[in-house]
Amino acid sequence: MTLTKDNVNVEAQAIEAKKASKSLMILSDKEKNDALHHIADVLERDFEAILAANEKDLRNGREQGFTEAFMDRLSLSQERIRDFAQGLRDVAELEDPTGKKLSDWTLENGLQVEKVTVPLGVIGMIYEARPNVTVDATGLALKSGNAIVLKGGSSAINSNQAIVEVIHKALAETKIPQESVQFIASTDRAATNQLFTMKEHVDVLIPRGGGKLIQAVVENATVPVLETGVGNCHIYIDKDADVEKAISILVNAKTDRPAVCNAAETLIVHKDWLAQHSDELISALKKENIHVHGDEHVLTIIPDAVPAGEDDWKNEYLSTDIAVKAVDDLVDAIAHIETYGTKHSEAIVTENQEAADKFLAIVDAAAIYHNASTRFTDGGALGFGAEIGISTQKLHARGPMGLPALTTVKFLMKGTGQIR
Known part of the structure; x- marks a missing residue:
């Protein structure tokens, strides 16, 4: 014994x-x-x-x-x-x-x-x-x-x-x-x-x-x-994203319950969208006390951001901190997710159905969203009553x-x- x-x-x-x-x-x-x-x-x-x-x-x-x-x-x-x-x-x-x-x-x-x-x-x-x-x-x-x-x-x-x-x-x-x-x-x-x-x-x-x-x-x-699996979840705001929809989804995914695994930890944003809607984005981030860790391009647009290093792209903050990466196109966004994602939950915000379909088909994760918050990766929210965990593997069970x-x-x- x-x-x-x-x-x-x-x-x-x-x-x-x-x-x-x-x-x-x-x-x-x-x-x-x-x-x-x-x-x-x-x-x-x-x-x-x-x-x-x-x-x-x-x-x-x-x-x-x-x-x-x-x-x-x-x-x-x-x-x-x-x-x-x-x-x-x-x-x-x-x-x-x-x-x-x-x-x-x-x-x-x-x-x-x-x-x-x-x-x-x-x-x-x-x-x-x-x-x-x-x-x-x-x-x-x-x-x-x-x-x-x-x-x-x-x-x-x-x-x-x-x-x-x-x-x-x-x-x-x-x-x-x-x-x-x-x-x-x-x-x-x-x-x-x-x-x-x-x-x-x-x-x-x-x-x-x-x-x-x-x-x-x-x-x-x-x-x-x-x-x-841990949840290094991404929100990708495409160049054709509706601004109100994008900001609402981002804020919910980051701040509803920052300490849970389906909260967003990284925002990937198309440079064209960022150039056009930076004022709305910055205002929302400040209002919600979201602290930005940004790449070089983001630092030129969001002055209060701190420089993001390699660890930021990998980090599950579980707080109101968020890493922000600016990209040239959908291909770059998917490549970033493939490099740093944990195969938990990923989202694209766009009114371009072709871009959404490509994202949904290519991104490798247990749960993938188009125009919705990652916070729905939850057994209760999906009608399971409860969940015993969220599987990010591929054998036997995957997702909530x-x-x-x-x-x-x-x-x-x-x-x-x-x-x-």
Whole structure:
């Protein structure tokens, strides 16, 4: 038996989750939905205990000098907890992704073949200062018939532990076993490393957080990884962009919630559009307190900008800072995205349909927009109820991962004694 320095037995928790996953697989959709509704009710009822725990994390964050963006992700309120609860209810209303017959056929020998969807089994969720992930991931896992092992960051350990205690309290009054939701209450890095390698108990790992966390999981895990990605998202304003539309989309993508992965981090702007509409753009940037890091051309037009270096084109600011690159044409814009993009979300603003079609066809990303904000790359916004993460890889799942991404397939063969 391997214990962490704070006496947490990660393997035992994973084994319990594996056992519970077998019970989950045979529950009806109604039983799962009833459980999600009950968890939502208890979260709303016991919000004070969660907020008290969250205050401990916030106090620790202030003492450690966490950034404003980090504190925003960490912070909870009664309204946010209500949103968590509503997210669970929304997930409950979605169609059960398991037990679907995708196809069926009969071989010449009479053997009947069915291809059906089934749960993955046990999901390992590794994430940072986002207590909402504790609820969202749990809801999606349970609805899709999966058990889940949660490993949140140390900065949110009190909040996450309080949330899981509420979830366990609620599950005790449902058909879903409490053991289906495991929380590794350890700040020891060894606990995370152990979770990386328990492929006999955990079927898939999903990392959600900054680039360093995601890279660490991808490089060190022996458990299969559903890779989520950082969001160095671009807005390209084409020469034929409507000025009001362009500025509205840019401001929303940058300032609605700067600390999230679908916020815009780089503005690419056609030089002709910039020459014609610089006054409107500068006015909007100043009004919204957006701080510009610009290339040489931009510096001649926006005097308050600071020079942008190589790191700025790669940076996920998660703040009201933005990198601004001026280009000669659409080809240059696409080349910049190809060099520095993270395959998350990219947008073009233009009234030129040919340019839009080319951008949509060529740019390689999980989500691509024409005349809309990148902020819609979100499971809730796209009607998934919630998301467990946004995948920037190409195998199994891509983009916001809702319920279908948490299933795999099984082939069922029904015979009458056939042999080969």
